[in-house]
Each structure stands twice: as C-alpha cells, then as structure tokens.
C-alpha cells in the first residue's frame with residue numbers, strides 16, 4: 096500500500112473492470128495515485144440548505160432539498176418547455192427546462208427526494224429555477240456538508256452513470272482504505288522553507304475541503320509541488336549540461352565588431368539592443384556554452400543584434416551561421432546582411448535548397464577552408480554535407496519552426512557545441528519561458544527603434560467592404576502595397592482554399608487596374624517563391640495570401656494588412672500578421688474584418704488588438720484567454736506540459752518560489768545524493784518516466 100501508483104484502480108471497491116476501463120480511457124486514471132491526483136475543477140458551497148419559504152429572487156446559487164410533484168409540457172416546437180413543481184415542507188417553487196426534456200422526465204421521478212441546486216429568478220411574480228442541477232440524496236456524501244467538489248467527466252462517462260458525484264464517491268471509498276498520512280514527497284526542509292502543509296493533508300482536503308481556507312492551503316501545497324518538480328527537473332538538466340559542456344571562449348572584441356560599430360552602423364543602437372549585446376558578450380566570454388533565447392517584437396531589431404554577435408565570433412577566429420525557417424527569409428537576411436557587411440570584406444554566403452550545385456560546392460569548400468565566415472540559410476544547413484572549419488556561433492531565427500531535435504543536430508557539426516542564439520518574435524510571458532525554455536537564458540528587446548509609427552488597427556464588419564476597398568485604393572494610389580489574408584485551418588482546408596480563391600477572384604474584379612498575386616501553403620515551393628517575389632519586388636500591388644506570410648517577410652512599402660475572417664485567428668497570430676506592416680516610414684493600418692456574429696472571446700481578442708501594439712501585453716492576454724497548452728511553440732518545446740493543479744498563466748508567483756527553492760536545493764546538493772534528498776531523486780525519476788502499463792502487468 097505504500098506506493099499507491101502500483102495499485103490498479105480496477106480493484107478499488109465500487110470500481111470494477113467496466114468503470115476502470117472508462118477511467119483509463121477517458122481520464123487516464125490507472126492507479127490509486129492517479130485518482131487521488133484527479134483534482135476537482137471547481138467547488139460550490141453547499142454547507143447550507145435553504146427552505147423554499149426563504150427563497151427570494153435576489154439569491155446566488157442555492158441548495159434546496161425536496162420532491163418533484165409533477166411535470167407539465169408547454170408550448171410547441173422551439174418554444175417547447177418542461178416545467179415541474181418542486182416542494183419541501185415550507186412551500187413550492189417552479190423548475191423549468193428548455194432542453195433535454197425527455198431525459199429529465201425519465202431520469203427524475205416525482206415523489207423521490209432530491210437535492211437541487213440552482214439560481215432562483217423572479218419571473219412575473221413567480222419564482223423559478225431554470226435547468227437546476229439535481230442529485231439523488233446520497234446520505235453518505237450529502238452528510239458531508241461543505242464545499243462540494245466538481246470533477247470533469249466526459250459525455251461517455253456520464254452516459255454510464257459515472258458523473259462527478261460518482262467520482263466523488265469513489266474517492267471517498269479510497270480514503271477509507273488508504274491512510275490519511277501518506278508518505279511525503281518533499282523533504283522536510285523544503286516543506287518548512289515553502290511553508291506548505293503535508294501531502295496527505297493536502298490531498299484529502301483538495302477532495303473534501305472542510306473550509307475555504309484549508310482548500311487554499313491544499314491547493315497551494317499541490318501547485319507548489321508540481322511546479323517545484325518541474326523546475327527541479329529543468330534546472331538539474333541545465334546545470335548538468337553546463338558542467339559537461341565547455342563553450343568556445345570568445346575572449347576579444349576585435350576589429351570587425353568595432354569597425355562595424357563605428358563605420359557601418361547607419362543608426363544608434365537602442366538601449367535594449369545594447370543591453371542584449373552585453374548579455375551575449377558576457378555569456379560567450381565565460382567559457383561556457385551560451386544558449387540564449389532572444390525575444391523581441393517584430394521590427395525591434397533582433398537581426399542586427401544577431402549580426403553583431405556573429406561578428407564577435409568572427410573576431411575570435413570562428414565561423415557563424417544563421418538559420419531561417421523559409422527560403423524567402425533566408426534570402427532577405429542574406430541581402431540585408433551582406434549589404435551591411437560590404438565595407439568590412441567579410442565573406443558571407445547563402446545556402447538554401449535551391450542553391451545551384453556548382454555554387455554549393457564552392458560554398459562547401461569555403462566553409463571547410465574557413466574562408467566563408469558567415470553562412471545564411473535554411474534547413475539545408477543541417478545536411479551532413481555541410482561542414483565547417485570552426486563553427487562557433489549559431490543563430491536560429493523564429494524558434495517555433497525548429498524543434499529541439501533540429502537544434503541539437505547543429506551541435507554535431509563541430510564536436511563541441513557552438514553558442515546558440517534563438518530569436519523569436521512570438522513573445523512568451525516570462526513565466527512560460529522559464530518553464531518551456533528552462534534550459535535557455537532569456538533576453539528581451541523591449542524597445543522599438545525610434546521614429547516608428549505604431550500600426551493603427553481597426554475593426555470592420557464584412558458588410559463594410561465598399562469603404563474598405565476605397566481606402567485600399569487610396570493607399571495604392573500613393574504607391575503603397577496591400578496584404579489581404581485569409582484563414583487556412585487544417586480541418587477544413589478545402590473550404591478555406593475555396594474562400595481564398597474566391598477572395599482572389601473578387602479582389603481582381605474590384606481592382607482590375609492593379610496586379611494581384613496569390614500565395615498559399617498548398618503551392619509548390621518554387622511557385623510560391625515566385626509569387627512572393629512579385630510582391631517583394633513591387634510588381635504586385637496586392638497580395639492575397641494565407642498565413643504563410645506570418646513569419647518574417649519584410650516589405651517596408653506594404654502599409655495595409657487586411658485580415659479576413661479575423662474571428663478565426665488567435666491573438667498571437669493576429670499580432671504576427673500585423674507585424675508585416677509598419678516597417679517603413681509611412682503610417683500603416685491593420686484591418687480586422689469579421690462577421691456581425693461574435694463570441695465573447697472573439698470580441699475580447701479584437702478589442703485587445705485595436706487597443707495595443709505591445710506584443711507582451713497581447714501574449715499575456717492570450718495566455719489568460721487560451722491557457723498555456725495552446726500557446727504556439729509549446730508542442731515542439733520537448734517538455735511535457737500537462738500540469739494537473741497549477742496554471743502557468745495564473746500561478747506565476749508560486750512558479751517563481753518553486754524555481755528559487757529548487758535552485759537552492761541544487762546549490763547545496765547538485766546531484767541530489769544526500770539522504771534527505773533521496774525522495775527528490777526518486778520522485779524525479781518516477782515523474783519523468785512513463786506511466787505504468789497495467790494491462791501488461793496483469
């Protein structure tokens with residue numbers, strides 16, 4: 096009984112094979128331990144049962160106990176509703192249902208005693224409760240009067256009578272056979288330092304909280320523990336790697352860097368750019384390998400920072416490379432950077448999938464001899480045929496297109512791992528970055544170069560197109576270019592593509608005098624590149640596209656971004672798309688086009704977009720609206736992310752505390768070998784190992 100993860104849920108009284116299978120399949124609950132950690136998603140105060148006489152029309156949710164007297168159906172078709180009289184010793188109140196009428200009538204029988212839960216409303220001069228929650232009176236559970244837990248269940252479970260209350264009952268049975276005093280999963284010193292309650296107490300109170308205060312303490316303990324182990328795991332891994340991996344020491348700031356700074360830089364660096372360069376300089380000078388995530392909103396000048404960091408490498412006798420997610424981006428980087436480097440005479444090359452064989456061979460040779468100092472490219476850089484004389488610094492642009500695995504392939508190019516700078520314009524809130532990229536240090540450029548005009552964002556309904564087209568025409572007449580973006584979401588690709596093509600046709604009809612190009616992800620790469628190029632070169636006035644243009648394309652002359660069906664985009668995607676304009680000196684606009692039917696969430700998203708240009712603010716809001724699981728980049732981060740109790744968006748302070756304490760523990764005992772910390776190493780091993788497969792054991 097000491098290891099509850101070894102007890103199959105099937106053998107718990109009241110469960111059995113059928114229910115066990117449901118719990119396995121629907122909730123991933125296999126063991127006693129899994130069940131204890133199945134945390135309610137909400138609680139409702141049921142400590143008080145009202146009498147019907149006491150009820151008024153101004154109460155919140157209340158609990159009543161009594162009997163259903165009789166049912167009555169009224170109205171026809173869509174107006175059909177079911178009413179019933181509910182009575183206790185003090186009076187009656189009306190119940191109303193507009194849906195599930197047949198089910199209700201069959202399920203709840205007149206004459207039986209039920210507890211009922213709902214919000215009374217005054218309708219005319221009569222009180223009623225619409226769609227109340229009804230439970231059979233269960234003496235065992237209802238004898239417990241306090242905060243009632245609610246557990247998430249699935250449709251399938253409910254159709255087999257495995258609802259929230261049934262789960263509560265199973266858990267109550269479990270607590271009768273396991274001791275309240277469960278083995279501790281945290282060392283005494285950590286418990287004292289974090290001021291948390293004991294595990295057994297927390298796990299009991301999370302299911303049967305005697306008071307709101309004890310519930311809070313239970314939640315705190317479990318959240319802390321979850322985040323603590325997450326951080327302990329990340330920090331231990333990071334530290335081990337740091338000890339193991341020496342980096343190339345860049346000891347000097349040399350001629351290239353200094354000449355570039357003095358002679359080539361057409362503007363003053365922003366304060367944020369200077370700060371980040373100092374952070375990088377400290378890292379690469381330390382003798383340890385740098386792994387740094389550089390976050391900065393679109394247009395904040397990350398590329399320039401990357402270039403100057405690459406020059407540090409060149410000054411120290413190393414080569415550097417920059418990897419971009421698409422050919423267009425790589426080419427753009429190559430063009431800007433080689434232009435800026437021209438006065439220095441540093442050899443820089445471009446390598447992509449479409450580099451000609453002869454040229455490619457020349458580049459390969461130049462890389463091996465060390466003559467090529469800086470290489471810009473796409474995934475093509477990862478190929479085994481690409482070898483360097485002395486690769487010391489790697490820049491990866493737009494993190495979310497590269498997984499951890501791809502990153503590590505670069506390590507192998509030079510025996511020792513080069514320093515790595517990952518740049519991303521998808522701003523990630525600090526708390527999330529700490530968890531996702533625990534092994535990366537984070538730098539932030541939180542300042543835009545001076546003189547930028549913020550993009551003006553407006554919301555238009557789709558019946559206001561005439562006005563919109565007139566505005567577009569005025570911009571084109573002034574020599575500007577326009578993006579029009581349509582959503583392309585995988586599930587309905589065919590329909591979406593039709594929308595896009597339809598849009599393309601329509602735009603060409605409305606603007607017969609202008610050149611319109613079209614780009615989408617289903618095109619052959621070469622065809623796509625060619626269409627993009629027509630826009631980049633200025634030949635096309637309007638580009639109709641899907642979100643393929645989200646990342647990185649730089650056309651400073653484009654001043655209008657129209658986003659069709661804006662309700663179908665997430666916040667960070669909208670922000671990324673908007674970042675494609677506002678890159679030149681002219682005032683730019685982003686127009687969000689939606690239908691009139693908007694959900695509450697969509698309204699909020701649109702409102703945030705029209706109110707702020709600050710990527711971090713948007714990212715925070717996004718995290719609040721969607722939760723971290725949906726954040727872009729999380730899937731590829733390589734870190735398991737199913738938190739059971741804690742919420743990265745809301746529990747930032749606990750996360751910070753957990754990280755601090757995990758750091759302290761590792762400072763004192765890096766390998767977790769002292770007897771006190773034995774519990775930590777054992778638990779880490781268990782948590783980050785796969786679940787036990789009971790079907791194979793029994």
Ligand code: ADP
Nearest residue numbers: 362363364365392393394395396397398399544
């Ligand atoms: P990011 O990669 O962060 O989106 P870029 O590095 O492409 O941003 O910079 C956007 C534009 O701003 C470029 O044209 C660049 O030359 C310019 N820029 C960068 N830093 C500064 C600065 N400190 N002052 C003025 N312009 C700058």
Ligand code: MG
Nearest residue numbers: 394397398647
């Ligand atoms: Mg960029």
